[in-house]
Amino acid sequence: MSAFAMQAKTLVVYYSYTNNVHSIVAELTKQIDADVVRIQPAEKGLDYEANNYAIGSAQIAAIRNNPTDPNSYPAIDPVDVNLDEYDCVIIGAPLWWSNMASPLQTYLFQNGGKMAGKKIGLIVSSASSGISGVESDAKRLIPNGDFFTPSLWIRSAQTRNAASLIQQWLKDIDYASVAGISGAKAESGVVNVYDLMGNLVYSGTQELIDVTASGTYLVKTNAVTKKVRI
Numbered sequence: 001m002s003a004f005a006m007q008a009k010t011l012v013v014y015y016s017y018t019n020n021v022h023s024i025v026a027e028l029t030k031q032i033d034a035d036v037v038r039i040q041p042a043e044k045g046l047d048y049e050a051n052n053y054a055i056g057s058a059q060i061a062a063i064r065n066n067p068t069d070p071n072s073y074p075a076i077d078p079v080d081v082n083l084d085e086y087d088c089v090i091i092g093a094p095l096w097w098s099n100m101a102s103p104l105q106t107y108l109f110q111n112g113g114k115m116a117g118k119k120i121g122l123i124v125s126s127a128s129s130g131i132s133g134v135e136s137d138a139k140r141l142i143p144n145g146d147f148f149t150p151s152l153w154i155r156s157a158q159t160r161n162a163a164s165l166i167q168q169w170l171k172d173i174d175y176a177s178v179a180g181i182s183g184a185k186a187e188s189g190v191v192n193v194y195d196l197m198g199n200l201v202y203s204g205t206q207e208l209i210d211v212t213a214s215g216t217y218l219v220k221t222n223a224v225t226k227k228v229r230i
């Protein structure tokens, strides 16, 4: 017998060069259930900070100059994730020259279209610069995302306080009400669970439902249908 709580599924996608965003994501995943993907540039060993950030700034400039050209974006390692499975994507981004770090832009350039209609959260780490350019990048790359507001800005020097900043942010965006579908359940009163053959395997009002076999199920209320893997 497997059980699942009726929760939306969240993916955290991030890039981190000097591990500030990595630490932030480690705190975030102590507070929420999420799958996590770390983007890695295909070209290893680049020193993005050398010579006054020369490589990083050249990559950002290439994207700024020609944002619709796939060749403007640095190659990244393949990412094995099926975005269909997720209702919510939280993006963890370092700020480079007032923009989103280029390897993360590559991932979103290639996949942002598949995030249409999903809830999108943005967490940005910068030394001091404001994050509006990174927000613009996210909106350009995920044109039909349903963005949480506000984004969360954590300055590098505040990385050690990430736990409390994230906790407050999750409250500010009311993440709990989005992550669960209990709101929709309350409206309809009844939740129906179907297997992929269309058989009704559960109908009722429980928050936690037991099914006999692991697999993929469709969870329906009058407001929401979700595909759930257990």
Ligand SMILES: Cc1cc2nc3c(=O)[nH]c(=O)nc-3n(C[C@H](O)[C@H](O)[C@H](O)COP(=O)(O)O)c2cc1C
Residues within 6 Å of the ligand: 015, 016, 017, 018, 019, 020, 021, 022, 048, 049, 053, 055, 056, 057, 093, 094, 095, 096, 097, 098, 125, 126, 127, 128, 129, 130, 155, 156
């Ligand atoms: C290429 C490059 C450019 C950067 N440009 C800026 C900048 O314009 N303004 C700023 O406040 N911080 C800038 N930073 C600093 C990073 O935003 C900051 O150190 C951040 O915490 C890095 O996150 P990470 O450790 O996850 O890579 C830059 C860093 C790099 C590597």
